Amino acid sequence: MLFLVTGAAGFIGSHLCERLLYDGHEVIGVDSFLDHYPRKVKENNVLNIIHNPNLQFVDGDLCDLSLSELLSGVDGVFHQAAIAGVRSSWGTLFDRYIKNNVLATQLLLEACMELDIKKFVYASSSSVYGDAQALPVTEQTPTAPISPYGVTKLAGEHLAHLYYKNYGLPVVSLRYFTIYGPRQRPDMGFHKFIYKTLKGEEIEIYGDGEQTRDFTYIDSAVEANISAFFNGIGGGVYNIGGGSRVRLIEAIGIIEDITGKKAKLKFVERQKGDAKHTFSDVSKAKKDFEYSPQLSLREGLERHCEWLEKNIELYDF
């Protein structure tokens, strides 16, 4: 089969491309190398696949490319491209969020509308829930984002749903809960915690460290995308979590244990837009496409730490 993966040089997109190629598919990967983290990191993300004859890599922006040409013959779309990150979505950079998260999504949906796309999988986010009143959240929990980023991810979901309702485009939205593992985005928590623990640098903890997160290993997110393509129900929205809920401070303890180094913690004010807790009920994904995250947090963190230790110079910026 032929797949389009957007955000192909990013953290999740690059793993997804790797897996699709491994499974024997052909892939068109597109990425605009947004500078929210260095290009060299993204180039490294695709180092293992860039010369694969079954990959056509397009260095370009979804808002500028001829999407109908890009989509010619494509069976399925995995739309991972976005500018991610909660904190930088406040302030003057919001136009980048509108362009890359909302406009790019609408242009892609519009271009897919008339084509024979078997499934359009949209990368949504747990941030659409904000500070949910009751945990774990199910897909029925009301959406109420508390960050501008969350607003744009929810807008993308709504747009996707409109194209499903009005034009029958079989769209599935996956609400990821904090994905981690090798190549995690450098602005994300675990990356920073591991990097700084290894380097002996101070780690800023926003709030008291008692916040909890549902951490999802990258392989589970990739598996969810592929299973959702084949068996997700058109128009469906699914929580994709790791199946366990851990306090941030506990996760740092595991990192200390794995690296054999003591983390230097500095507690600072909680950040606007950060949910206090996230915790997903994944039974809908389990029922519809047998989603079943397997790896324990400790095993996942062992892989993440090992990888980052080997590649640490790449992140000295």
Ligand SMILES: NC(=O)c1ccc[n+]([C@@H]2O[C@H](COP(=O)([O-])OP(=O)(O)OC[C@H]3O[C@@H](n4cnc5c(N)ncnc54)[C@H](O)[C@@H]3O)[C@@H](O)[C@H]2O)c1
């Ligand atoms: N990583 C997580 O824990 C997490 C959690 C929830 C949701 N998500 C969503 O998953 C997706 C992937 O996240 P990630 O962590 O891999 O982020 P990432 O920043 O590593 O990857 C996204 C890639 O998309 C590219 N991109 C952005 N706008 C583009 C455009 N207009 N045209 C072409 N390429 C463009 C960027 O250059 C980047 O390489 C995003 O949609 C994000 O919102 C991620």
